[in-house]
Amino acid sequence: MLEYNQFNEPLVSVVIPTYNRPEYLKQAIASAIQQTYQNIEIIVSDNCSPENPQPIIESFNDKRIRFWRQQQNIGMLANQMHAFKMAQGKYVASLHDDDMWNEDFLAKLVPPLEENPELILAFCDQYIIDAQSEINHALTEENTQAYKRDKLTQGVYQTFAKIGLVDKSIPTAAACVIRNNIIDWDSIPSEVGGMWDLYLTYLCCISGYGAYYHPERLTRYRTHEQTDTMLSGSKDAQAKIRKAKSEIFCYKIFSQDERLKEFQPYFEQKCLEAHTTLAIGLLRNQQTAAARPYLWQALSQQKFNLRTIAALTISFTPRPLANQLLGISK
Template structure:
């Protein structure tokens, strides 16, 4: 008799961070509003966009939507985490303002979590779409293969830290539902930057809890000219490398993940080499040198990195020589003009 009683749906908080993407934002909100799973709150967190998107949000006339606008840009990660902190749901799900969900995204991912309290999250595969919303079949397949979801078995994986951290198969930024109390969101480190989703994977998996996976593509991830992952900017690349190093240094300190330490070490080597290269390109050889030396000390220095390390010394030598000559010439001019 009790088996026929339908329990009320748990509240799921959908957090949509947004910044200067009004047209895409409409589509993201619409995909959340149109979920078959109805017991949701939608928190739109605007990071001080140039044009206030509040009219876009209010146009939906849906009482489940809450709108928050920062008085100034607080950064992408803080904007997302703040939205999660104020969330009232048992579960939270992030949806970027340029992505979309299929109508049954929540309906497919929430039930496994309700059925098993040992699960930290549930996740799915996803499509890759172009700026105009059309599905890119080639990129979609490449994405599934790159992040090792193409052959990942459906169902429960416990523990799942290898899947989450090493393979990075879990796209918590747009394709996962997380049990909110698994993470201490108020202590979340902002130093992770754009790798906040990787760090969430770490926090959810480190305790040995499980994850549920469905190979169904229930999310549409959009790649376009404003996508952060496509940006090739020196200062942004430097920041990303520093964020990456912070993450893996934290992971290396976790004795529970000893099995993955060789992977973390390799990633640290790669990130330090990348940061060194980026700093060198930005004309900062002194700052680049310690990162090449780190790679050297770990005996993984490539021919390219060795050349870059030598270049950092040559660059400094030439710069100092130029400055010295310039100073001498200036002094001579002052002396002769007197």
């Protein structure tokens, strides 16, 4: 029976959506299999990779792995949500196909949830690793501080909207275990795109349940050139446009939620910043006319923003010079 093992441990669903990362996928699956907490199912949902990863799955010879292959590429979010909806466990944990867990990740995050039914999630800190799986200690420390996990004490946070949505301390996509039955996976709209983890944090924040923080670094988050974060931060115009649209959608919903009224100014400011980001992406994509309305809106609702003013100025600059300023070679 999957639901309980000999130690009466509840089933945890490990969700691994994947696309075209066979070597990393092997490492991710191995880190799930090697968990000291053994009552798990591992759901691998492949988004129609050019090379079918089924041989990789079979090489583990582990009956706890459930494999699904999409017949066509349905997009990152749809594949992720499909995997979540397959989950049968009392708890669910997302593991990116290019990340890894320490072997005691589940062993340390599941017990607090079992001991306190008023908690919806438990999360931890994480290491940052490079493409070769080496820990980058400087970047790890920088990441911990950037998301203010260095300021958090271990234990229960009965309300955690600031931690989750302002400080963004909770890595729901990589270092978090969630009580499965509280989340309606169908309620996550497609417009959230790559910001699905922030939207999931939002659903957890407004659930009325609490969160638990374990300060150890129990997961390994990989940074490399093909992550969406890296792409959107570089000169990839389409990635920047996608991310900005997702941010605008999310922050509009957050700012309109009366339960989060105290954070409304922050959400509105983030929404305006995303307008500028979207405009910059459109400028890089040679869509000047489409970019300007976002810049005017951002400018009209902010007292002074140098980034927005600079982008608006570039939109009226002759194309050859504008391309140079935007770092476009053509």
